[in-house]
Amino acid sequence: MDKASAKKRLLELTRLLQHHNYLYHTLDRPEISDREFDKFFAELQELEQKYPDLAHPDSPSQKVGGSVLDAFEKVSHRTPMLSLQNTYNEQDIRDFEDKIQRALQGAPQKIEFYCSPKFDGVAMELIYENGVLTKALTRGDGYVGENVFNNIKTLKSVPLRLQAESPPVYFEARGEVLMLKENFRKLNEQQDAEGEAPFANPRNAAAGTLRQLDSSIVAQRPLEFFCYSPGVIEGLALKDNSAFEELIKEFGFCTTVTLGDDGDYKKVFNLLKENKTNPLRPPLSQICSGSDEVVAYYNFIHSLRHLLPFEIDGIVVKVNSFRLQEELGFVARSPRWAFAGKFEPEQATTVIEDIVIQVGRTGALTPVAVMAPVTVGGVTITNATLHNQDEIDRKDVRIGDTVIVHRAGDVIPEVVQVVLDKRPSRSKKFVIPLTCPVCDKESVLIEGEAVRRCVNPFCPAIMKEGLKHFASRNAMNIEKLGDRLIDIFFENGLVKTFSDFYRLKKEQILELDRQGDKSADNIIKSIQKSKKTTLAKFIYSLGIRHVGEQTAKSLANHFRSLESFLSASEEELTAIRDVGPRVAYAIRQTLENKNFGKEIKHLIDLGVDVQLPAQKSRGAQLANLTFVITGSFAQSRDAIKALIEDHGGATSSSVSKKTNYLLAGEDAGSKLTKAQELGVPVLDWADFEKMLLNK
Ligand code: IVH
Numbered sequence: 001m002d003k004a005s006a007k008k009r010l011l012e013l014t015r016l017l018q019h020h021n022y023l024y025h026t027l028d029r030p031e032i033s034d035r036e037f038d039k040f041f042a043e044l045q046e047l048e049q050k051y052p053d054l055a056h057p058d059s060p061s062q063k064v065g066g067s068v069l070d071a072f073e074k075v076s077h078r079t080p081m082l083s084l085q086n087t088y089n090e091q092d093i094r095d096f097e098d099k100i101q102r103a104l105q106g107a108p109q110k111i112e113f114y115c116s117p118k119f120d121g122v123a124m125e126l127i128y129e130n131g132v133l134t135k136a137l138t139r140g141d142g143y144v145g146e147n148v149f150n151n152i153k154t155l156k157s158v159p160l161r162l163q164a165e166s167p168p169v170y171f172e173a174r175g176e177v178l179m180l181k182e183n184f185r186k187l188n189e190q191q192d193a194e195g196e197a198p199f200a201n202p203r204n205a206a207a208g209t210l211r212q213l214d215s216s217i218v219a220q221r222p223l224e225f226f227c228y229s230p231g232v233i234e235g236l237a238l239k240d241n242s243a244f245e246e247l248i249k250e251f252g253f254c255t256t257v258t259l260g261d262d263g264d265y266k267k268v269f270n271l272l273k274e275n276k277t278n279p280l281r282p283p284l285s286q287i288c289s290g291s292d293e294v295v296a297y298y299n300f301i302h303s304l305r306h307l308l309p310f311e312i313d314g315i316v317v318k319v320n321s322f323r324l325q326e327e328l329g330f331v332a333r334s335p336r337w338a339f340a341g342k343f344e345p346e347q348a349t350t351v352i353e354d355i356v357i358q359v360g361r362t363g364a365l366t367p368v369a370v371m372a373p374v375t376v377g378g379v380t381i382t383n384a385t386l387h388n389q390d391e392i393d394r395k396d397v398r399i400g401d402t403v404i405v406h407r408a409g410d411v412i413p414e415v416v417q418v419v420l421d422k423r424p425s426r427s428k429k430f431v432i433p434l435t436c437p438v439c440d441k442e443s444v445l446i447e448g449e450a451v452r453r454c455v456n457p458f459c460p461a462i463m464k465e466g467l468k469h470f471a472s473r474n475a476m477n478i479e480k481l482g483d484r485l486i487d488i489f490f491e492n493g494l495v496k497t498f499s500d501f502y503r504l505k506k507e508q509i510l511e512l513d514r515q516g517d518k519s520a521d522n523i524i525k526s527i528q529k530s531k532k533t534t535l536a537k538f539i540y541s542l543g544i545r546h547v548g549e550q551t552a553k554s555l556a557n558h559f560r561s562l563e564s565f566l567s568a569s570e571e572e573l574t575a576i577r578d579v580g581p582r583v584a585y586a587i588r589q590t591l592e593n594k595n596f597g598k599e600i601k602h603l604i605d606l607g608v609d610v611q612l613p614a615q616k617s618r619g620a621q622l623a624n625l626t627f628v629i630t631g632s633f634a635q636s637r638d639a640i641k642a643l644i645e646d647h648g649g650a651t652s653s654s655v656s657k658k659t660n661y662l663l664a665g666e667d668a669g670s671k672l673t674k675a676q677e678l679g680v681p682v683l684d685w686a687d688f689e690k691m692l693l694n695k
Pocket of ligand 1: 082083084116117118119120122123124139175176228229316335338340
């Protein structure tokens with residue numbers, strides 16, 4: 001393609017991919033299949049490689065990251081990013097309205113407030129010049145922030161260009177970068193599977209990620225940006241915060257959607273409970289008139305707290321009118337026109353009875369506090385990880401201490417702080433022992449890492465954890481082999497290596513205490529069943545450092561055979577999208593180990609059957625099923641068709657006895673009648689979605 005045509009095509013592709021990114025990620029309503037998207041994306045990348053000078057600054061290829069910085073540039077905010085005055089109860093909220101009333105002469109009787117949840121993430125200011133993202137500033141000290149542009153560019157929910165025919169000349173969008181609870185949980189699982197330290201809570205995960213100097217790491221972490229307030233805007237006048245919210249939705253940002261006048265709290269509660277809202281557009285903001293309504297809103301959001309897909313720590317209440325905001329102005333470092341209604345953190349007090357050291361699959365020595373059982377947010381907590389020595393020192397946690405605990409991201413128990421008044425008089429600082437508590441060999445502290453590790457490959461704890469990983473659900477999936485049973489097999493010398501599982505005999509199991517004939521049979525059966533596996537699962541189950549499920553999938557999709565994976569050079573590995581030099585090195589190190597190579601051969605000789613990856617698709621939930629689509633849906637017909645095909649199903653245009661399901665939208669007509677006559681099951685959109693998710 002010549003340069004002029006390439007230029008034209010690149011612009012087309014950039015706009016097209018931006019649009020589909022937005023539909024997929026922000027609106028949760030894709031119109032093309034992943035495969036089609038990948039095709040366009042590959043075309044774009046190819047053209048950009050050929051003509052680097054033609055790449056647009058807002059090209060979707062920017063979202064994969066790649067640049068590595070030495071440090072972030074410091075930039076002044078044109079208007080400072082301030083903090084909010086806090087209130088903690090009903091009376092505080094009422095007092096606030098009174099204060100505002102007094103400050104405003106001739107104000108309306110009831111002031112209109114724009115209320116939203118207070119996100120517990122990292123504040124960010126995005127700057128768009130002539131519609132194109134040019135800077136992304138952290139709050140810093142409120143006056144000077146750091147430009148984390150390269151990192152922010154990789155966020156799927158950040159538009160690199162405002163969706164507008166004639167965007168404002170200068171536009172500052174302020175909001176919060178955060179990690180959804182679900183993604184936080186997955187990230188920590190992945191960190192764990194890869195032998196990395198977990199993050200303490202979603203906010204730390206988001207903050208830590210934004211501080212990365214290598215933007216390709218950021219591109220792999222799922223962060224969202226929720227926009228909630230304007231900074232400086234030039235070339236556009238807005239009346240109030242409601243108008244701003246409408247505008248940013250159009251521009252392509254994620255934001256909480258306004259409930260509307262009739263704000264039916266109960267309906268929203270049920271929607272969230274049943275997981276039926278778009279997590280990037282939950283209907284959670286509300287216009288409230290006067291403090292009675294604000295108090296009701298505060299209680300409503302409080303009751304929803306644990307159902308929300310992200311962490312919040314209160315509500316934010318703003319005077320809706322920008323004219324009134326200006327009139328009210330500022331006190332010290334906060335606006336007089338807004339306040340936060342904070343929730344008391346859900347915490348509890350308990351006593352640390354012991355600190356034990358756990359040895360993980362990668363040899364990491366993790367200190368864990370064993371506490372007197374206590375309930376937090378309805379769940380009983382007994383253990384909390386203390387992460388590493390630095391964390392223990394920072395919080396100065398000791399055995400016998402009374403501590404405050406909470407659950408980070410609503411999941412992970414965390415020690416918040418020690419109640420020093422209650423510290424026993426003869427307590428001693430806790431130091432992680434220098435030797436592994438299981439094998440007694442010296443542990444090491446690798447430079448640049450926070451955790452000590454046992455590096456003895458024959459450490460029983462490491463071997464045992466490796467076996468558990470191998471048998472686990474997302475690895476070889478040996479269903480009947482729970483952790484306890486593996487402990488017993490290991491301690492009785494029945495299983496020491498992966499391949500020993502496949503050498504197990506029923507008689508050996510029967511010799512163990514309390515194993516009956518039936519259960520021994522079941523164990524053998526499930527071991528046999530696990531032999532059939534996929535290349536991705538097989539690679540993952542080997543437990544190679546840094547190779548989590550996602551990386552294993554990328555490796556499988558790249559190599560497509562076990563032999564080519566086993567013989568890949570470090571260079572070839574590094575060339576794969578999800579594989580950095582550190583991962584490639586770890587893979588080569590492991591595979592070059594003679595015993596490891598032999599072990600893989602044993603597995604194959606014993607009948608492990610590694611299926612090679614098929615065509616890329618989202619799954620086979622709908623395999624062998626034929627659908628007929630009728631009526632109208634929020635998505636286009638083509639999009640639904642692609643979705644069905646992507647999940648292994650087929651579509652047909654007329655209903656017959658062979659039709660497995662009729663997918664019926666609004667105003668379905670003759671096809672619906674025919675399906676009912678023939679007894680073909682009819683699905684609505686919700687049924688269909690359930691089918692995609694559950695089956
Ligand atoms: S509006 C003058 N809306 O709260 C600031 N802020 O303590 C007006 N925050 O650092 C901001 N969720 O990062 C607003 N829905 C929301 C918010 C929100 C969280 C944070 C913001 C700021 C802090 C102020």
